[in-house]
Amino acid sequence: MAEATASSKKVKFMITRQDGPDAAAYTEEFELPYRPGMNVISALMEIQRNPVNAKGEKIAPVCWESNCLEEVCGACSMVINGKPRQACAALIDKLEQPIRIQPMKTFPVVRDLVIDRxxxxxxxxxxxxxxxxxxxxxxxxxxxxxxxxxxxxxxxxxxxxxxxxxxxxxxxxxxxxxxxxxxxxxxxxxxxxxxxxxxxxxxxxxxxxxxxxxxxxxxxxxxxxxxxxxxxxxxxxxxxxxxxxxxxxxxxxx
Amino acid sequence: MKGYYARKLHSLLGVIPLALFFIEHALTNFGAFEGGPERFNAGVKLLNDLPLIFVLEWVLIYLPLIYHGVYGLYIAYQAKPNNGHFNYERNWRYLLQRITGVITFVYIIWHVFETRFQITLGNVTHEGLGSLMHDIVTQPVFFILYLIGVVSASFHFANGLWSFLVAWGITVGPRAQRVSSYVCMTLFVLVALMFILSLVAFRRAEFQEASVWIDTVKSVLS
Structure with missing residues (x-):
């Protein structure tokens, strides 16, 4: 079923990553197959399942935090296309591409999109x-x-x-x-x-x-x-x- | 001093006495537009005839101004503007408040040096201020700098009044803050206009006075 809906349409991501608290930040691009109704968390889950960047290299999956998946816990807050918000409520259909995802740098970055609040x-x-x-x-x-x-x-x-x-x-x-x-x-x-x-x-x-x-x-x-x-x-x-x-x-x- | 009180004092001094003096200054200058040199000189004389003028100047103008300006520079330094991603009207006013604050502070120091301080040095008398201003603002570069100065000061004054009302808990809800925005921004336009008109008035020939001070001032300016 999922395979049938995964069309040739692609979604492009540019994710600001950081390997550790003191490591330098870098940007990595990803291209994922589009699925109807997908959001930023489901996209990150997809990267976790198949950690390959846009160049086709196998990489360490992107780290992030999330819990409730219904915008009430606040754990998955990150900067999406310049605006801080919850990733679980950020629908891909409503976002301009490439979707730029960054950690909320006001807080110390633990790794990738994980921050210490x-x-x-x-x-x-x-x-x-x-x-x-x-x-x-x-x-x-x-x-x-x-x-x-x-x-x-x-x-x-x-x-x-x-x-x-x-x-x-x-x-x-x-x-x-x-x-x-x-x-x-x-x-x-x-x-x-x-x-x-x-x-x-x-x-x-x-x-x-x-x-x-x-x-x-x-x-x-x-x-x-x-x-x-x-x-x-x-x-x-x-x-x-x-x-x-x-x-x-x-x-x-x- | 604890941060809370330092900031509260900064906010208070911005309105009492600085904003009040600013309005007074706008009115005195506007006399130049309304009634020419005679009216302007009458305004200047009225102020300088006040008893204890030396004490008044220090307590109501210089000391509050120095505190408000220096602490304000610190506030401006602490800001990390993010108007690119948060393109909102209030956020622009936040940024402009800091920019105009710095411009105004530099401008006032320069302006006081050119005018009031020259009186202290004995290069100009109070009656000569009109022609001194004439000599300054008839030079295009200084005229433009003065325009930037008065518009910045007027914005900083009016928007500062808006945030004063928030900082002291007078305008609490969104409606009160919206209404006070309209009032304060109208005030900005009006006061800026008054200062601009006075600057234009100082350019008129009636303020030109062939006298020794002009040469002295010219030598100071050059």
Whole structure:
């Protein structure tokens, strides 16, 4: 069946590869038989099955990461035709050829398209993106969350820490220590939660540390790139407001 | 100083006092277009007759300007523009804000040296500023440089106002930010126009004054 649909039509790829964290990057071309409905992940799987480049040389297969294959885990984020996005949701039919695939170089490259997004998890730890519920005794149920608030907070909770917003941000680079839009939006999420709100100052103060919210330069690429449509710039502006208020409260001792 | 406060101060000084002084400057200059040398000189005199003018100049102009400019250069240095792949209007404004910031800073240093600093040196008097400007902007190269300078400064001012509103949490949602974009970009056009018209006005013959300062200035410029 698959053989029957694999027509003579070819799909051309130009993949930026790197053999190790410190190795030099190089570009390798691939030509794969077209299959209806194929996406970048299925193309990479095809290369894995038959690791031969466009010149016909047998090569080490291209490394990449993926999990859910339905754009909710964020693992397969890479730069496809210049835009950072999830490879599993990048349909070949909708891409201009040759399809250029690069790792998200804002992060350290482990190998080929595999990157290390540890800094995002470090950022989440820094801003305490969780809700402390432990006590020395049963604290009982927390306050109720208004339904209206739950609805917009749910949008913020869709963040999958994929790293696309950091890749698109001109202020996340090796000259700054900006934590990036994702963690700032998470502060808004956890500070809007009725129980999380009880520790809101800790998170705001984390955003006021070096590399915190002041790193934003308002290019607003993040909100245009987010695959989940999270209102990141609204979150950033709201956190600007809350940190500013917090700053004055601190000074005035209220 | 922690980064947060350093950046907040940078943002605040950009509006208070720098943007306010910028508007004041636009108005004084526009006097040249509206009422010629008489009106312009009246404006200059009004400012210089303010009490404690020396303190006012330092506290409201020079010190904030130096801080805003030097810290701004650092912000510009930290940017890694990516407008090729992210060809969005806001991203272009992000890049332009940094470019015009650097241009404006260099331009202001040059402009202050040519005008205010010459007064300190005693080469020009306040009444001679009009003819000094006339001598500068009637030279095509300097006229073009001044045009670039005032347009850059006007953009940096108006777009800076837009990002100030975001940075202090005043315009939070996309609608508020869109509306403030329209307002600020209109402001850019208006203020730039005011400065351009004043520059054109300074080219008029009425600002020409045969006097000793012109020769002095010419010797400074050459």
């Amino acid at each position: 540890s800094r995002m998890f470090t950022a989440l730890k820094r801003v305490k993106a969780w809700i402390p519920i432990d006590g020395t005794y049963d604290l009982g149920p927390g306050p109720r969350m208004p339904e209206k608030k739950r609805q917009w907070a749910y949008e913020l909770s869709k963040c999958m820490t994929c790293g696309v917003c950091l890749e698109s941000c001109p202020n996340v680079n090796d000259k700054t220590d900006f934590i990036g839009p994702a963690a700032i939006s998470q502060v808004r999420l956890f500070n809007s939660h009725p129980t999380g709100e009880m520790n809101k100052e800790e998170r705001l103060e984390a955003l006021m540390q070096d590399g915190g919210i002041e790193g934003c330069g308002n290019s607003q690429n993040c909100v245009r790139s987010c695959p989940k449509g999270i209102p990141l710039t609204t979150s950033i502006a709201e956190m600007n407001k809350q940190t500013t208020k917090h700053m004055f409260k601190q000074w005035l001792g209220v």
